[in-house]
């Protein structure tokens with residue numbers, strides 16, 4: 499690589515735990531044998547590249563970085579090189595995307611399965627199904643199916659491009675081929691689905707409304723998707739504008755209105771914001787209890803739900819993605835209620851990890867005997883899993899007993915939804931050495947990874963307009979951390995090197 503002067507770059511910090519690092523299971527990451535200067539140069543190039551290509555998030559140390567675009571930006575945390583991942587498992591995960599899209603739609607139509615919510619004619623789903631490769635069973639197992647506010651369709655695409663660019667420059671030195679990084683279409687295909695939904699609503703004057711949180715350091719991921727929907731996809735650019743509001747703003751200013759037009763037989767409920775019709779509501783908020791601090795936000799959600807605007811997701815798609823539904827779908831003969839094709843049913847069942855409700859006393863007993871084989875996962879989005887192994891035996895029994903009797907979660911004296919936990923088979927992903935870039939510093943550590951596959955579904959009455967896999971997200975985090983994702987500060991954005 500050309501020496502581009504002596505640009506000051508982050509140092510590769512040896513983690514003290516490096517002594518006696520286990521044999522590198524992942525030759526892709528075996529940069530130990532690579533010349534230190536070369537690694538430094540790669541680190542530097544990657545930091546410059548990510549800054550020039552919008553691989554950025556708001557910096558938590560800068561006060562306004564979650565409110566004012568362009569203020570307090572820092573590169574998104576990323577892995578310096580992609581994770582090598584067996585092509586067979588990647589293909590299996592991609593094949594599952596359209597089946598899960600269909601499953602969400604069928605579940606959403608089953609009113610009594612979802613207790614009463616049914617759906618409109620035009621339905622738009624932008625989902626991400628997350629998996630881990632279980633070392634014990636050698637099975638690709640689903641962690642969860644996200645049907646609301648799926649992060650990183652924007653930044654995930656860019657990380658794949660970063661890794662491809664690095665391997666074009668350094669592949670020869672590393673013995674790696676940039677073409678082994680699969681193309682990542684997540685942002686463009688999601689944009690296509692959003693724009694097609696707007697077209698399907700068939701009101702050229704209507705706007706797409708993004709519902710976002712007031713403090714959003716991942717705003718650039720959202721803007722990437724919105725800007726692609728606006729300019730990359732062939733729609734009448736003059737009209738489609740995107741507006742972003744928080745739930746409170748929507749209702750606080752009484753801008754949100756439901757305009758009812760028509761006669762007794764056909765009453766259309768148009769959603770209007772500041773006098774403009776809304777065709778699509780894209781939620782990047784509304785998935786966490788903290789998004790509903792008062793009645794106003796609930797009323798705003800209800801108003802949107804009652805309107806003919808296309809919600810992404812509708813309340814029934816949102817509910818179809820909860821862990822409780824995931825746990826119900828894992829019960830015998832339940833998938834057969836929603837899917838016709840036997841092969842599809844088998845493919846879905848094959849990726850289900852063990853999932854049980856806490857009122858299953860037999861499994862609770864097993865979890866108390868072998869807590870290291872189970873985790874408890876909260877219903878609500880974002881809450882981290884509880885590893886029973888990390889609890890002392892008596893507390894584990896108390897916790898499981900309390901939750902199984904519908905009591906409150908003894909950890910947090912929170913409200914009853916905190917008690918809505920499910921019990922899940924613990925998945926043991928293999929570890930590999932990773933170079934994790936955060937705040938300009940490269941950390942080497944043992945890491946585990948989680949593969950997300952995006953899926954877009956658009957349907958108008960009986961016509962399925964889109965049902966496809968749309969790219970991927972790989973998230974890599976240090977194996978010692980039990981906690982969650984990228985925004986939480988534990989994982990970094992990664993991509994895949996097919997082996």
Ligand SMILES: N[C@H](CCC(=O)N[C@@H](CS)C(=O)NCCC(=O)O)C(=O)O
Pocket residue numbers: 644646647648649650714716719720782783785879880973982983984985986989
């Ligand atoms: N800030 C909001 C975050 C929205 C959000 O948390 N989404 C869930 C699915 S519901 C998710 O994708 N979690 C993985 C993200 C991670 O690893 O950090 C946004 O980006 O719009």
Ligand SMILES: [Mg+2]
Pocket residue numbers: 642644879880
């Ligand atoms: Mg989730």
